[in-house]
Amino acid sequence: MSSVRVQRPTSQRAAVPGSAPRTKHLSGAVWLRLAAALTVLVAWWLISETVAEGVFPSPMATADRFAAIATSETFFAQVGITLWRVVAAMTVTVVAATIIGVAMGRIRRLEMSLDVFILVGRSIPGLVWALVAVMVVGLSDWAPVLAVFLTATPLVVVQIWEASKALDGDLFRMAQVFGVGRLGRIRHVLLPALVPSIVAGTKLGLALGWQVVVLSEMFGQSSGVGYQIHENFGNFDIAGVLVWTIVFSAIMAFIEYVVIDGVHRRLVRWRPVGR
């Protein structure tokens, strides 16, 4: 398998800089980080008590609000709706981007035709697509999906396109010589080699995609986390905005670093160690 040239698993990228094993000074490190967390909380509390009194909620008030929101009956329904939209949109995006990326990597004429769109599309912000999707599709569930598709596809395509250009042709030819059909070649040669770049692309797309879903919920939906944020914003409820954004950011970070990285490790288990 040594000729399959693929990137190293990108899960290493997730490692926190500066978190190299430092067992010798571990206690000092933990102490300093605790002090940092405490400083942030105290600073937050001081700001809420002095400069922005009555405007900015104290940490305690935010914690209260968190408890209230997390125990309300709609909490899981709202998070679930947004999660479902994110998952649907990302599925569409990743499948489409894989097909486009592989096609662009293998077929030169297609690459020449499409590269302009990908490079221009990458620089258009998600906000614009969220607004455009709401205006074109209206208030349906398809607006977030379309917005994420338009925002994230160029990013994901670039990853897969570059990886499939760097693929080794020898394996393909060997599979062909041994009579492996087209579908078999895609399943057993192409896709396994592309797994790392698909995973990297999915993570990149997700980091942007969930924000686009939330944005388009703010402008064109009457449910979901984005709608809740917008409502709290309208009511001038800073604690509510804070709680909803922090909770959903945390869920997305969990999906990115635990779920996707876990799936990735399973998928690349066949690969020899050190690749």
Add this chain to the structure above:
Amino acid sequence: MSQSSQPAAPAAAPAAGRSRSSVAKLEPVLYRVGALAVFFAAWWALALWVGTNILPVPTAIAERFVQVLLREEFLVHMIASLTRVVAALAISLTVATFLGIAMGLSKSAERFFDGIVLGGRTMPGLAWALLAVMIVGVSDGAPVLAVSLAVSPLLTLQIWEGAKALDRDLFRMSRVFRVSRGRQFREVVVPAVLPSIVGGAKLGLALSWKVTVLAELFGVTSGVGYEISRNFQMFSLDGVLAWALSFAAVMALIEYGLISPVYRRLTRWRGGAAPPPLLRRTLLRRPPSRSLRVRQAVEQSGGTREAVR
């Protein structure tokens, strides 16, 4: 386009083989023009099919684009937004430079701030935009605060990485030769970190104009974001696109016309060319190996520490 200059994939080898002739050199251009033509034709057909009140035809957007560009308000709003972007970027760069260098040089500072920086990095720009508008209210300060909060962690990460890669030997040597602290900072730390500061500015610019637009959308009555929001409420898709694309174009102009050339200049010496004038005077040269570097510096100095300074 860099992609077209790379060796062709095996599947496309015949196409690349033909590109010897002068006609075939036009091939990439022809494909791109053809693809654009197909794209606009498809857009046009789709617009006519779903109705131009929902999806305007390309020429309507082009017309609107020119209209927007020619109006006096364009400059007013564009300058308002640009001022906010630049102010916020300046604040973020200052904070991130000090924080990043401190974190790169001191283990304690690193441990104290890394959680805060990484936590700030995961907060989306949207959250900062909303919070800033709610705290500061409808004023110029809201977008600036939002962008500073959103961009500073990102820049700090960049500069921290740059400062960690700093050459420790050089640092120690300058200490051995009793170079003053200010001089050490100016001539050892800053040149080494400068490329990551400029690289960070590039990244920061891409994020900061988006956050600026968001904050303007929710809480300011001037700027490109405000115009986008107004057009959205009037259900004018061409207006939204015209304003957004013009701001994107101005930002691309700043990035490719200003920041990228500066970045290339600053990093050129790493590729083996002579260091830029700023670095040429300093201790920072690019010898083949680390041990040799120390020896060279000592030789150049004639063995005395006075000359190294």
